[in-house]
Amino acid sequence: MKAIVNIFLKNGVLDSQGKAVQHALSGHGFQSVRDVRVGKQIIIEMDESDEVSAKEKVAHMCEELLANMVIEDYEIEIQA
Amino acid sequence: MKVGIVQFPGTNCEYDTQHAFAALGCETQILWHKEDSIPEDTDLVVVAGGFSYGDYLRSGAIAKMSPIMKALKAYAENGGKVLGICNGFQVLTETGLLPGALKRNEGLHFISRHHHLKVISNDNTFLRHCKTNEVVNIPIAHHDGNYYIDEEGLKQLHENHQILLQYTDEKGNINNPNGSVESIAGISNITKNVFGLMPHPERAMESLLGSNDGRRMLEGFLSA
Numbered sequence: 693m694k695a696i697v698n699i700f701l702k703n704g705v706l707d708s709q710g711k712a713v714q715h716a717l718s719g720h721g722f723q724s725v726r727d728v729r730v731g732k733q734i735i736i737e738m739d740e741s742d743e744v745s746a747k748e749k750v751a752h753m754c755e756e757l758l759a760n761m762v763i764e765d766y767e768i769e770i771q772a
Numbered sequence: 773m774k775v776g777i778v779q780f781p782g783t784n785c786e787y788d789t790q791h792a793f794a795a796l797g798c799e800t801q802i803l804w805h806k807e808d809s810i811p812e813d814t815d816l817v818v819v820a821g822g823f824s825y826g827d828y829l830r831s832g833a834i835a836k837m838s839p840i841m842k843a844l845k846a847y848a849e850n851g852g853k854v855l856g857i858c859n860g861f862q863v864l865t866e867t868g869l870l871p872g873a874l875k876r877n878e879g880l881h882f883i884s885r886h887h888h889l890k891v892i893s894n895d896n897t898f899l900r901h902c903k904t905n906e907v908v909n910i911p912i913a914h915h916d917g918n919y920y921i922d923e924e925g926l927k928q929l930h931e932n933h934q935i936l937l938q939y940t941d942e943k944g945n946i947n948n949p950n951g952s953v954e955s956i957a958g959i960s961n962i963t964k965n966v967f968g969l970m971p972h973p974e975r976a977m978e979s980l981l982g983s984n985d986g987r988r989m990l991e992g993f994l995s996a
Contacts, residue, residue: 701875705920708878708951757837760830760866762873763920 693740694771695750697758700731705763734758743770773798773994776817778844778860780805780835785821785857785974792974792990793818805838810847816993817844817852819860821913821972831874831916832862841867853897853993854966858914861958861968870961870968871929872921877914878951884913886982887949889957889971890940893933896964901988907944908937908985910971912957917970919952919959926953934960937969 701707707729714728736753740746747770754766775793779786779802790800801811810817824835835841841863848854848869856864864870877883886909891902902908921929929935936958941947948955950970958969973986 705875706878706951708876708880708918712880757833758829760833760873762865762922763875 693738693746695736695738695746696769697734697750698731698767699759699764700729701763702765746770773815774813775800776803776810776814778803778819778840780824780838782824782826783820783822789818789820789974792977795977796991796994803840805840808839809843817847817854819856819863821858821860824859832859832866835863836866848966851965856968857972858970861970862916864968869966870959871925872919874916875918875920876916877918882915883949887912888940888942889937890944892935892938895933896960898967898992899936899989900992905944907940907942909983910973910986911975912971914970917950919956921953929959932962936960
């Protein structure tokens, strides 16, 4: 089973990297770019057969280590 | 006085820190992160600067999982004094021993230069030899020094005199190099036995090297 974790800064916490990328894209003529957020993706291969249990474990990993809950939010997608 | 200095893979300020405290007459000991206890009669533990685990994932994030951090947490909760400098500050916020978090600098650059700081609270062990509103000159060297805390947390920092230092110019006017909330450069926990700051007082021990203002700060930890 594979878990895909996406981590982004919380809404309201300034994403300086996203702003810099947005600025660069606009400067290169991509005028329709309205907002850019930069995050990270962590892909975890697991020996799990139950999707619910896998998701629970990954949520625990996020709270413990993968995300800093003071400034970041996470989303988990489980793939068979 | 006995000072323990925590060393992770990637720590690089442990020997400067050792040199600084030795110059103040302290007995020092490097504590490898795999240790699972703090040596008895340690008076102060310093989590030194550097790039623990290459700053992988987030600065200080992987370090917080090291065996010594469990021991350090117990030591701090028991009233033991802890000082986190630069990466050490990041490790202490990640561990939850200090509130808030350190984000990438707002301008995205690594900043390495001397910076003026204003002393905000001196009713604590660390800054007791400094005066309130005094301006000191201490080097900074960081990529992730942008201190973040939410409004409620900030209110608590104010109410409990937990803000230690702010980035300013030489006259004490706010001069924020990295986007930190209220230009905060260092804080303490509520019980004032855990301290964290991004600037490096251990690099400001001799006027020949630009400033000796760090000496007075570190001397606060020496027994009266």
